[in-house]
Amino acid sequence: MTRFTAYAFGRMALAGALVASAGLAMAQSDTPVGTWQTIDDSTGKPKAIVQITEDDAGALNGKILRGLGENDQPERRCTACTDARKDQLVKGMTIITGMKQDGSNWSGGQILDPESGKLYKCKMHLEDGGQKLVVRGYIGVSLLGRSQTWLRQQ
Known part of the structure; x- marks a missing residue:
């Protein structure tokens, strides 16, 4: 040669x-599959690192890898949860379940707020070329809820 x-x-x-x-x-x-830094919608501060994965049925699920800042408490438990997650460690907890793709959005699943223990309907979409994930939790209709913008981690 x-x-x-x-x-x-x-x-x-x-x-x-x-x-x-x-x-x-x-x-x-x-796709939202990947690792995300959550941002508290009321304080604007980083809150946690969440990993979103796709299961065999094509649904997206997300679990907390670790807390950030004042939420970085490895032994913190979901004392407010009312389902099977009651008193379970927040670290490693699945907080997003059953999200299915609907065009450029994902919906049909639920998101848990480990602070309040409440479950909300959830929808999400990507922005900024997939670098931001807008996650909306709501009760009933989407207008009655709140959104957070999460940042993709490399």
């Missing part, structure tokens, strides 16, 4: 790796 051929082959391999990497980044940015 000549030096030119080896050089050209190396450049093509590098270009292929870059295209594959860009494709992976694009795939991750068009």
Whole structure:
């Protein structure tokens, strides 16, 4: 193999790796699957790191990996929860369940507020090229709720 051929082959391999990497980044940015920093909608401060995964049925679920700031208490429990999560550790707790894609939105699931123990209907959508996730929890109709904007973590 000549030096030119080896050089050209190396450049093509590098270009292929870059295209594959860009494709992976694009795939991750068009879905909420990934790791997110939650932001408290009332204080504007970072609250927790949540990992969203897709199950075998195609539904999205999210669990708390760890708290941030004053919420970084590994032994904190959901004392206000009224379901099977009552008195369970908040760290590792699944707080988002059953989110299904509906066009460019995800809905049909629930989100738990571990502070109040309340369950809300949930919908979410991506913004800023998939770098922000707007999560809305509500009762009844979407107008009666609140939204948080979460930031994608790399």
